[in-house]
Amino acid sequence: MKFFLLTLAFSSLSFAADLTGAWACEVQTDAGSGSPKFEFTQTGESLKGKYNGQLGEADVAGKVTGDKAAWSFKVDLGTIAYEGTVSGDTMKGKVELAGQASGTFSCKKK
Numbered sequence: 001m002k003f004f005l006l007t008l009a010f011s012s013l014s015f016a017a018d019l020t021g022a023w024a025c026e027v028q029t030d031a032g033s034g035s036p037k038f039e040f041t042q043t044g045e046s047l048k049g050k051y052n053g054q055l056g057e058a059d060v061a062g063k064v065t066g067d068k069a070a071w072s073f074k075v076d077l078g079t080i081a082y083e084g085t086v087s088g089d090t091m092k093g094k095v096e097l098a099g100q101a102s103g104t105f106s107c108k109k110k
Contacts, residue, residue: 017067017086018042022110027095029103038107040071047071055080069093 019040027034036053038060047062047069055075062071062082069091072081077098082105084093089109096102 017064017069017091019047019064019069019086019091019109023091023107024110025105025107027103027105029095029097029101031097031101031103051080 023038034054040049049060051058058073060073070083081096084091092106
């Protein structure tokens with residue numbers, strides 16, 4: 001029984017998403033659209049990286065739990081927050097633009 005539980009625990013770890021690398025995204029919001037790029041480094045559940053897009057450049061921080069990812073960064077406009085679901089080399093979800101606009105995003109790993 002212990003072997004079964006241990007095997008189950010390790011197999012569920014293998015389903016954790018790994019966002020490390022470059023991502024090209026498409027964002028659609030109430031205020032318009034954009035094509036931001038992210039460069040992520042993931043260590044365990046911790047996510048760090050860089051944003052580059054219409055709002056300039058910024059450091060990114062977030063968390064990955066299983067196939068769920070959430071990250072944010074600050075620009076002059078305020079805090080930009082993403083929450084999504086990862087599936088292989090793609091992810092989709094919602095974005096909140098400093099309380100001024102909201103929308104959806106989709107990304108593909110380069």
